Amino acid sequence: MVQKNKVVRAVLIFTLIMGVTTLFVTFTGVMKERNSSYISIDPETMKLVQLEGPKYGDPIAIVDTTLGEFRFVLYPEYSPKAVENFIDHAKNGGYDNTYVFHSDSGVFSAAGAANKDGSAKDSFHEHVVRELSQDLWPFKGAVMAMNTDIDQNLKDKIFGGGTYLNGSRFFLVNTIDFTDELKQEIKDISQDQRLADAFIEKGGVPNFSQQMTVIGQTYSGMEVIEKLASLETVEKDGYKSPVEDVMIKSVKLGVYSDVEKPSDSGKRTE
Secondary structure (H helix, E strand, C coil): CCCCCCCHHHHHHHHHHHCCCCCCCHHHHCCCCCCCCCCCCCCCCCCCCCHHCCCCCCCEEEEECCCCCEEEEEEECCCCCHHHHHHHHHHHCCCCCEEEEEEEEECCEEEEECCCCCCCCCCCCCCCCCCCCCCCCCCCCCCCCCCCEEEEEEHHHHHHEEEEEEEEEEEEECCCCCCHHHHHHHHHHHCHHHHHHHHHHHHHHHHCCCCEEEEEEEEEEEHHHHCCCCCCCCEEEEEEEECCCCCCEEEEEEEEECCCCCCCCCCCCC
């Protein structure tokens, strides 16, 4: 694999060494080709903004589900198109009474589908160009726009490549099990210790790194994220579909204020 401008090996390694959960490649069926655009990561300038927590006035989403409420801060500065798409969909009531349509072994869930089979109601919000950032990662509590399609010309179809698109449905990241052996391996092979330490301390799904657009980070209601990832499921329509319907009742938009206390902002629970 070609390295450009000291691309952090952790991105490649995290993607390759984690064989412990269902990969997004298999989950959506749209990641079969290599993306034609690369992201170069500079450890010296990388900011792990999700570790900082929300600040006064930051845009937030308040998600009310049948299993409880969780809140996450949005990142329009880093993922402007995807965040705009999410906000527009929420303002139009597009998330009201939608389904949590996938729950994967305590690792992550997928939500926001208008239909129980995981499909969207229409295609209007489903073709936003994927945005990757060296500052955003799939830590526990990350909210990521689900990849929906790939735009390819004839050359791309023959030789591989294309531009990935994402949409309104989203992934809610819980965490894989970081064994002592895995923790040490990550530390040994990572060129950026901050990133390795962040995954080990916070939790998350490293093999989702730089595959999907991160739009936000949960700062309240982490227990709901854990529940949504651990539902009883059956294999159906290519997803691990919850046996009992779990719904997103509404998504409200607001701004973070000092009144809120991000007491469960993402520390891993053992």
